[in-house]
Amino acid sequence: MNWEQQLELQAWVDGELSAGDARRVSAFADAHADARALVTELRMAKAFIAPNEFEVKVPDTREFYWSQVQRRIESAESVRETSPALSWPFVWRRLVSPLSGVALVAFLAVVSFNTFRGPAIEDGSRHMVEVENLSDDVGSISYRSQSENMFVVYLYKKDQDNEAQAEPMDDSFFQ
Amino acid sequence: MSHSLFSRRTARCLLALLLLTGSTVESFAANLRLEAKLIWGTNDEKSPDPAHKEVDAATKEKLRNVFKWKNYFAVNRVTKPVPSRGSNHFKLSDECTIEIKELEGPTVEVKLIGKGKEVHKTTLTISKGQSVVYSGDDKNQSAWFVVITELGEK
Numbered sequence: 001m002n003w004e005q006q007l008e009l010q011a012w013v014d015g016e017l018s019a020g021d022a023r024r025v026s027a028f029a030d031a032h033a034d035a036r037a038l039v040t041e042l043r044m045a046k047a048f049i050a051p052n053e054f055e056v057k058v059p060d061t062r063e064f065y066w067s068q069v070q071r072r073i074e075s076a077e078s079v080r081e082t083s084p085a086l087s088w089p090f091v092w093r094r095l096v097s098p099l100s101g102v103a104l105v106a107f108l109a110v111v112s113f114n115t116f117r118g119p120a121i122e123d124g125s126r127h128m129v130e131v132e133n134l135s136d137d138v139g140s141i142s143y144r145s146q147s148e149n150m151f152v153v154y155l156y157k158k159d160q161d162n163e164a165q166a167e168p169m170d171d172s173f174f175q
Numbered sequence: 176m177s178h179s180l181f182s183r184r185t186a187r188c189l190l191a192l193l194l195l196t197g198s199t200v201e202s203f204a205a206n207l208r209l210e211a212k213l214i215w216g217t218n219d220e221k222s223p224d225p226a227h228k229e230v231d232a233a234t235k236e237k238l239r240n241v242f243k244w245k246n247y248f249a250v251n252r253v254t255k256p257v258p259s260r261g262s263n264h265f266k267l268s269d270e271c272t273i274e275i276k277e278l279e280g281p282t283v284e285v286k287l288i289g290k291g292k293e294v295h296k297t298t299l300t301i302s303k304g305q306s307v308v309y310s311g312d313d314k315n316q317s318a319w320f321v322v323i324t325e326l327g328e329k
Contacts, residue, residue: 128299147240149306151305151308152309153297
């Protein structure tokens with residue numbers, strides 16, 4: 001007797017088979033002695049266990065019990081529906097947070113712009129001037145007029161060098 | 176929910192930072208707009224060349240406060256942009272050309288080219304309204320001037 005046949009015998013004992021299957025299994029049990037012995041044991045076990053099986057009963061009626069379950073489901077759904085409604089402070093905070101971030105970045109950009117550009121001009125680099133004569137025949141004299149915001153480079157031929165040095169610049173070229 | 180909100184905020188801040196950085200870089204890399212004028216200075220009342228026109232009153236006053244000549248006549252005027260980290264040539268006459276190169280920071284390199292030869296180079300910080308003036312003696316107690324002025328960023 002194989003495993004399937006044993007299961008069919010158990011199902012027959014528990015009354016779970018259809019009428020046709022029950023007749024077939026009954027005939028099988030009658031024909032085989034080991035099957036009959038198994039059926040006898042199964043019936044004895046069933047007779048022993050069934051009266052002692054633990055049964056849990058809900059103290060409330062069926063309608064009252066399920067109405068409570070339904071009420072709890074509905075209350076949970078209503079809480080879920082009301083939660084997305086945002087309060088004004090929350091909405092305001094949601095708008096202000098990114099704006100404050102952008103304002104901070106803008107502030108830092110302006111500060112860094114003034115730090116790296118403005119004061120650097122005022123402090124020293126503004127007055128840094130490099131002059132270079134690229135011709136051997138030409139000399140130069142440079143002059144800055146603060147009042148007129150002007151940087152002047154006076155060029156002269158080298159053969160005028162002695163003359164230029166002999167005469168003060170104020171008399172020869174500049175006011 | 177808070178995680179997605181944080182992600183959106185972060186994305187917005189990064190976008191704003193990106194835009195701001197782009198605009199800041201743009202402002203640093205803006206082109207210069209420069210004007211170069213060739214001017215003739217004399218004590219005569221009129222220029223022998225009728226094409227020469229007297230410079231505007233402000234320029235005349237400015238030059239008079241520094242130089243000894245009474246009258247100043249505009250020979251030529253060229254206004255051009257100088258691209259960031261680039262250069263441009265200002266041809267003021269057949270013999271006189273100015274090459275201006277924009278360097279890092281608000282610094283420019285001004286090169287005077289006479290008769291095709293590089294004569295002089297000045298590297299300095301230039302700001303709006305400031306002038307760089309090249310000058311030299313000319314015939315009959317007169318003088319020539321090349322006045323370079325920054326007109327602002329383009």
